[in-house]
Amino acid sequence: MTTILFNKPFGVLSQFTDKGTEGSPRPTLSNYIDLPGVYAAGRLDRDSEGLMVLTSDGKLQAKIAHPKYKAPKTYLAQVEGAITDDALALLRQGITLKDGPTKPAKARAIPAPTIWDRDPPIRVRKSVPDSWLELTLTEGRNRQVRRMTAHVGFPTLRLIRVQIGDWHLDDMQPGQWRALR
Structure with missing residues (x-):
């Protein structure tokens, strides 16, 4: 194996x-x-x-x-805008997308991580701040993290999966x- x-x-x-x-x-x-x-x-x-x-x-x-099997998957998401406590609370309780309600996610704001540069880089708008979240989900719908962050008003600019179960x-x-x- x-x-x-x-x-x-x-x-x-x-x-x-x-x-x-x-x-x-x-x-x-x-x-x-x-x-x-x-x-x-x-x-x-x-x-x-x-x-x-x-x-x-x-x-x-x-x-x-x-x-x-609900294997937890953890993501770092760079989102457009300064994430709010209200948006994080919505992600934690679960939200309703077009394909139905999501399960509650673990969600928290984090400082910008030290990671590799993306090629090509994300689009940056000087007039709009960005922020980083750590999200852990136990379901894996198509483009789920992106749809969830957009639903609460913070579109995802960059998405990096950092953990699946115990693997990092x-x-x-x-x-x-x-x-x-």
């Missing part, structure tokens, strides 16, 4: 092939990982960064990806991976 942790860079698809475009293919996991038989346990959007688990163990893959991104740089023992 092989299980690895991978720091997915911005702009990379969380799959091994790109079947979506004609012409120049977009970068995929195969640009970084050359291990036969491992598959992504869950996904990250192309414009999100951070921790992915890839494994050859189908049961482990299901345990990480399937909502019924630690000091891995974008594009790096390490095998678990």
Whole structure:
């Protein structure tokens, strides 16, 4: 059994092939990982960064990806605007999105983390501040963090997953991976 942790860079698809475009293919996991038989346990959007688990163990893959197991996933989100206590309270109690209510999230404002620069950088507007949140969810709907922060009035500018269950991104740089023992 092989299980690895991978720091997915911005702009990379969380799959091994790109079947979506004609012409120049977009970068995929195969640009970084050359291990036969491992598959992504869950996904990250192309414009999100951070921790992915890839494994050859189908049961482990299901345990990480399937909502019924409620594996907590922690994200750092840079949002547009100075986050308010009211917005954090809404995220903590759960909000109703178009596809139904979310479960309560752990949410807190944090100082700007010391992390790698994104390529390309986020758009910055001098007249609008930004702030950082740490969010932990136990469900994984499509673009959920982005939809939740937008719903409370603070659109996400940058999103980095830093933890899945007990696994942490630690000091891995974008594009790096390490095998678990």
